[in-house]
Amino acid sequence: MMKTNNFPKGFLWGGATAANQLEGAYQEGGKGLSIADVLPGGKERMNIIASPDFDFKLDPKYTYPNHVGIDHYHHFKEDIKLFAEMGFKCYRFSIAWSRVFPNGDEEQPNEEGLKFYDALIDECLKYDIEPVITISHYEMPLHLVTEYGSWTNKKLIGFYENFARTVLTRYKDKVKYWMTFNEINSATHFPIMSQGLVLSNGAGDKKNIYQAWHNQFVAGAKAVKIGHEINPDMQIGCMIAYGTTYSYDSDPKNQLATLQDNQVNNFFCTDVQVRGHYPAYTKSLLARDGVKLSDIDYNDEELDLLAENPVDYIGFSYYMSLVVDVTHENQETAAGNLLGGVKNPFLKASDWGWQIDPTGLRIALNELSDRYEKPLFIVENGLGAIDKPDENHYVDDDYRIDYLREHIEAISEAIDDGADVMGYTPWGCIDLVSASTGEMSKRYGFIYVDEDDEGNGTFDRYKKRSFDWYKKVIETNGADLA
Numbered sequence: 230m231m232k233t234n235n236f237p238k239g240f241l242w243g244g245a246t247a248a249n250q251l252e253g254a255y256q257e258g259g260k261g262l263s264i265a266d267v268l269p270g271g272k273e274r275m276n277i278i279a280s281p282d283f284d285f286k287l288d289p290k291y292t293y294p295n296h297v298g299i300d301h302y303h304h305f306k307e308d309i310k311l312f313a314e315m316g317f318k319c320y321r322f323s324i325a326w327s328r329v330f331p332n333g334d335e336e337q338p339n340e341e342g343l344k345f346y347d348a349l350i351d352e353c354l355k356y357d358i359e360p361v362i363t364i365s366h367y368e369m370p371l372h373l374v375t376e377y378g379s380w381t382n383k384k385l386i387g388f389y390e391n392f393a394r395t396v397l398t399r400y401k402d403k404v405k406y407w408m409t410f411n412e413i414n415s416a417t418h419f420p421i422m423s424q425g426l427v428l429s430n431g432a433g434d435k436k437n438i439y440q441a442w443h444n445q446f447v448a449g450a451k452a453v454k455i456g457h458e459i460n461p462d463m464q465i466g467c468m469i470a471y472g473t474t475y476s477y478d479s480d481p482k483n484q485l486a487t488l489q490d491n492q493v494n495n496f497f498c499t500d501v502q503v504r505g506h507y508p509a510y511t512k513s514l515l516a517r518d519g520v521k522l523s524d525i526d527y528n529d530e531e532l533d534l535l536a537e538n539p540v541d542y543i544g545f546s547y548y549m550s551l552v553v554d555v556t557h558e559n560q561e562t563a564a565g566n567l568l569g570g571v572k573n574p575f576l577k578a579s580d581w582g583w584q585i586d587p588t589g590l591r592i593a594l595n596e597l598s599d600r601y602e603k604p605l606f607i608v609e610n611g612l613g614a615i616d617k618p619d620e621n622h623y624v625d626d627d628y629r630i631d632y633l634r635e636h637i638e639a640i641s642e643a644i645d646d647g648a649d650v651m652g653y654t655p656w657g658c659i660d661l662v663s664a665s666t667g668e669m670s671k672r673y674g675f676i677y678v679d680e681d682d683e684g685n686g687t688f689d690r691y692k693k694r695s696f697d698w699y700k701k702v703i704e705t706n707g708a709d710l711a
C-alpha cells in the first residue's frame with residue numbers, strides 16, 4: 230500500500246513525552262516538588278482537584294504515580310536507544326522546572342538537575358535525534374503556587390524568564406526547537422495543570438485565568454526574545470490543545486455558539502502568541518466570562534513585547550473533535566481531554582470515550598494554516614488504550630496502528646491541501662502516566678512498560694507491534710502505512 234510520498238524532506242517524525250509523566254525520581258538530584266507531584270492517581274484525579282478542599286498537600290490516602298513515572302530518570306539511555314531503533318528524527322520532551330529550580334524562585338540553578346538534561350540531550354544527539362523541548366509542561370514548582378499564588382502573580386514572569394534563559398543558553402548549540410508552555414489554552418477548563426490554579430486559590434474567578442494567561446503570554450514572549458538573541462536559528466513555538474469543533478446542526482444559534490467556542494478554546498492563545506496582539510474579540514470574550522478589560526493588569530511595554538516577539542511555529546496536540554449544541558437539553562455527552570461536548574453519532578470513541586476523528590485533524594491543519602500561515606507541528610496525537618500483553622509481554626496493538634495510520638493519512642491530505650506541516654510526534658511514544666487520570670493502564674506507547682497503576686512491576690520495556698510499524702513509516706517518510 231505504498232502511496233506517492235508527499236511528506237517533505239526532513240519531516241520531523243518522532244514521539245512526545247513530558248518530564249512529570251515519565252521521569253519519576255521526584256526527589257532525586259535535588260529536585261523540588263512540582264504541582265504534578267501532588268496530583269493523586271486514578272480516575273477520580275480531576276474530581277479531587279476540582280473539590281474546594283484541594284490544597285496541594287500530599288495525602289496518604291492517595292497514590293502518586295508521577296513520583297515514579299516509568300523511572301525514565303534511570304532508564305533514559307535504554308529508552309532513547311529504542312527511539313533510535315524506530316528511526317526517530319526528533320524527540321519531544323520537557324524539562325522539569327523543579328529539577329532546575331527546585332522552588333522556582335532561586336537565582337542560581339541546580340547544577341545536578343541540569344546535568345540530567347545534559348546527558349539526555351547528548352544521548353539524543355548521539356543518534357541524530359533532534360531534541361524538541363517544552364519549557365513548561367504541566368509541572369511548575371509547587372512553591373510558586375503555594376508561596377506566590379501562581380501565574381496571577383507577575384513575579385512568575387521573572388521566575389520563568391530565569392528558567393527559560395538558563396536552559397536556552399545552556400543548550401543554545403544543541404537544541405533548535407522549543408515550545409514555551411504545553412497546551413496553554415487548556416486553562417479555561419483545567420487551570421491547575423498550566424496555571425497552578427484551583428478553587429482554593431482563585432480558579433473560580435475567571436479574571437484570574439485571564440490575568441494568568443496574560444502573564445504567561447508575556448513570559449513566553451520573553452523566552453522567544455531571549456532565544457532569538459542567543460541563537461537566531463532557534464525555532465520557538467507556542468503549544469495548544471486543538472479540538473476541531475463542529476456545530477450540532479445548521480441552527481444559527483449553534484453556529485454562533487461554535488464560533489464563540491472556537492474563539493475561547495482554540496484560537497485566543499494562538500491569536501496572541503502568533504499574531505503578537507490581542508484579537509478584536511477580546512473584550513467580548515472576557516465579557517462572556519463576566520470579566521472586564523480593566524480587571525486585567527497589563528501595560529504598553531508588555532503589549533510591545535508581545536508584538537515584537539511572535540512565535541515561529543504552532544505546536545499543537547490533536548486527539549479528537551467536539552460537537553457544540555446549545556439548543557437541545559439532555560443530549561448525550563462525550564468525554565475528552567479538554568471538553569467532551571455532545572456525542573457525535575458519526576464517530577467511534579476510545580476506551581476513555583474520546584471521539585476518534587482523523588478528518589478532524591485534516592480540518593484542524595487547514596483551519597490553523599488558513600488563519601496563521603505559519604509552520605504547524607503536530608506534537609501530540611495518539612490512542613490511549615488498554616493493552617493486553619501476552620505471556621511474552623507482546624502487545625498486538627492493531628487498534629493503535631489503525632488510529633495512527635488514519636491520522637497520518639489525514640496529515641498527508643492536509644499537506645496536499647497546502648498546510649505547511651513540520652513534523653509529527655505521537656504522544657506517549659513509550660507508555661507513561663496519564664495526565665488526566667494518573668493511570669498507567671491508559672497506554673499510548675510503541676513500547677510497553679511493565680508497571681501497573683500502583684507503580685508495581687519490573688519496569689522492563691517491550692516492543693509492541695506498533696513499534697515495527699512506526700519504524701517502517703519513518704523509514705519510508707510516511708509512504709508505507711500498511
Ligand code: BG6
Binds near residue numbers: 247664
Ligand atoms: C495532553 C497533555 O492533554 O494530552 C499530555 O499535553 C497528556 O500531558 C495527553 O498526557 C494525553 O492525555 P491523558 O490524560 O490521556 O494522559
